[in-house]
Amino acid sequence: MAIIDLHSHSTRSDGKESPTEVFEHAAAAGVDVLALTDHDTTNGWAEASEAASRLGMGFVPGIEVTTRASVQVAGRNRFISVHMLAYLPDPENTALRQELLxxxxxxxxxxxxxxxxxxxxxxxxxxxxxxxxxxxxTIGRPAIADALVHLGAADDRSAAFRGPLDSRGKYYVPTDTVDSFDAIRLIREAGGVPVIAHPLTDISPNASRGDLPQDHFEKLIDAGLAGFEVYHREVPQNAREWLLLLAVEHDLIVTGSSDYHGVHGKPNRLGENTTEPEMLERIIELGSGVAAQL
Known part of the structure; x- marks a missing residue:
């Protein structure tokens, strides 16, 4: 069966390798189909397409769109960062391009x-x-983390995120980006397929189903959310089980991905989590902005 990995990053955002190098490492790891989903940019698509053709691999064009949502967690309202994977959107769509800029x-x-x-x-x-x-x-916290590593203030990116760049620390600045519901609409209007990346990573492994924001997720689904990236190393098991039940209830797409950032980026490795072929087929059927290269 084909090995399909639908989430990776290159130097066009916060990855440590060029799109060509990402696909070369994917081929070496036995991955058959790879999505390049750099943060808020399509700048790596052309190079990725060329590399995939040369290596005999499939390529799914994507973007990881930075969004923000207001949710009720443990009875309190708070803003959280929600990363939305957009598969096969039209890169020339004016509204989406402007929002990404x-x-x-x-x-x-x-x-x-x-x-x-x-x-x-x-x-x-x-x-x-x-x-x-x-x-x-595209610049973000990983570049700051790399600078801290360069200065010797952290051993690696992960240590920087656990230390100075922790979201609860005094140096953190919250995101101020497009609302998650608006992002879903923009992605859909651009012919794309919106799938939430690594959902509920901040939920306690001991959280009960009553602690999970079901009402919020169902509103996102009503707004056009197509699926969840369930199989990801940072999604807790209790959240994964809950998301799978929700996906079945609403007939949603379920994906699995590495979220690869390079050999010297995050510890995530290409192909460590994968997507079923029938789920990729659903993405291809639903997407109309640009074609997958298979």
Whole structure:
């Protein structure tokens, strides 16, 4: 059976390898079909397409869109960052392109504010952060993490995210990006297929089903959400079981992916979680913005 991995990143956002290198490593790992889903950009699609053709692999064009949602958790209302995987959207769709540009600018402003805060305690500069990424790449916390590693303030990206860049720490700046419901609408109007990336990663492994925001998820489904990335190393088992039941109830697409960021990026490895062929077929049937290369 084909090995299908529908979530990976390159140097066009926060990955550590070029699109070509990502596909070369995927081929070496035995992956048959790979989606490149860089944050808020389609800049890597052309190179990915060329690499996939040369290697005899399938390529699914995608984007990981940064969104924000207001949810009730444990009886309290709070904003959370929701990453929305958009498969097969039209990259020339004006509304989606404009929103992605706005998001990229918002991410950069947020990163600059975080660097300003960090500079009070660390010898970090904006110029150093920019040295960590390719020109034109989407910037975010991983670039700041790489700068902290370069300074010796953290052993690796993961340590930086557990330490100075922790979302509960004093250096953190919350996201201010497109609302999740608006993102679903924009993706759909661009012919894309919206699937939530690594949902409920912040839910306690001991959380009961009553603690999970079912009402919020059902509203997203009513708005046009097509599925969940259930099989991901950061999705807790209790959340996975709950999401699978919800997917069956609403006949949603279920995917599995690595969320690969490079050999020297996150520990995630290509093909460690995969998507069933029939689920990819559903994505292809639903998507109309651009064709998958299979």
């Amino acid at each position: 706005t998001t990229v600018n918002s991410r950069e402003n947020r990163a600059m504010l975080m660097v300003d805060k960090l500079a009070e305690d660390y010898d970090i500069t904006w110029e150093l952060v920019l040295e960590m990424i390719e020109d034109g790449a």
